[in-house]
Amino acid sequence: QVKDLAKHKDSIYFKDSRCIAIYDAYPKATVHLLVLPRDTSLLSLDCATPMHLDLMQHMSQVADRIVAHLKAAQFRKLSFKVGYHAIPSMRLLHLHVISEDFHASERLKHKKHWNSFTTDFFVPSSQVLATLEREGRVVMPAAKYKALEEQGLECPLCHAKFPTIPSMKKHYKLCYDKVRQ
DNA sequence: GTTCTAGAAC
DNA sequence: GTTCTAGAAC
Numbered sequence: 001q002v003k004d005l006a007k008h009k010d011s012i013y014f015k016d017s018r019c020i021a022i023y024d025a026y027p028k029a030t031v032h033l034l035v036l037p038r039d040t041s042l043l044s045l046d047c048a049t050p051m052h053l054d055l056m057q058h059m060s061q062v063a064d065r066i067v068a069h070l071k072a073a074q075f076r077k078l079s080f081k082v083g084y085h086a087i088p089s090m091r092l093l094h095l096h097v098i099s100e101d102f103h104a105s106e107r108l109k110h111k112k113h114w115n116s117f118t119t120d121f122f123v124p125s126s127q128v129l130a131t132l133e134r135e136g137r138v139v140m141p142a143a144k145y146k147a148l149e150e151q152g153l154e155c156p157l158c159h160a161k162f163p164t165i166p167s168m169k170k171h172y173k174l175c176y177d178k179v180r181q
Numbered sequence: 182g183t184t185c186t187a188g189a190a191c
Numbered sequence: 192g193t194t195c196t197a198g199a200a201c
Binding site for chain 1: 194195196197
């Protein structure tokens with residue numbers, strides 16, 4: 001909820017005239033930040049118009065600069081994703097900046113959590129911008145994305161399937177380290 | 182988001 | 192018996 005942003009007061013990572021980056025209160029990986037527009041009339045991807053392209057491109061650039069900054073400093077071993085949830089949990093547009101070590105967070109507890117960051121439910125910022133530029137709007141079909149959110153657990157690296165979150169995370173830690181070495 | 186719990190899976 | 196999930200209630 002928008003009111004919950006109040007509790008982020010002490011967790012501002014970056015701020016400029018058009019957007020603000022905060023630490024997610026429930027990080028689903030080692031690093032999990034949100035980039036929010038300061039223009040709170042932009043509530044979701046549904047209401048994004050070509051008028052918002054400039055702002056959303058700026059948010060994307062800020063996210064990319066944050067990733068570069070993190071990788072240059074203490075998180076040089078991590079890789080990151082920058083994107084939007086197709087069906088967001090919070091009202092007010094927010095762009096996720098998240099490291100891909102999803103096995104590392106105790107906050108990632110449920111299948112929906114896993115699927116929301118490892119499947120196409122997570123839509124890269126670049127893809128959203130390209131769609132908005134080409135089509136003038138961003139449509140997220142509810143049925144398609146609900147299905148992605150509810151699907152069985154699958155490793156995004158090797159596509160192996162697992163029945164439970166603990167087994168999924170245990171595998172992913174190994175798979176992630178293997179891909180990385 | 183959290184806690185609680187029934188029932189499935191192991 | 193223990194682990195885990197999903198759904199309800201908050």
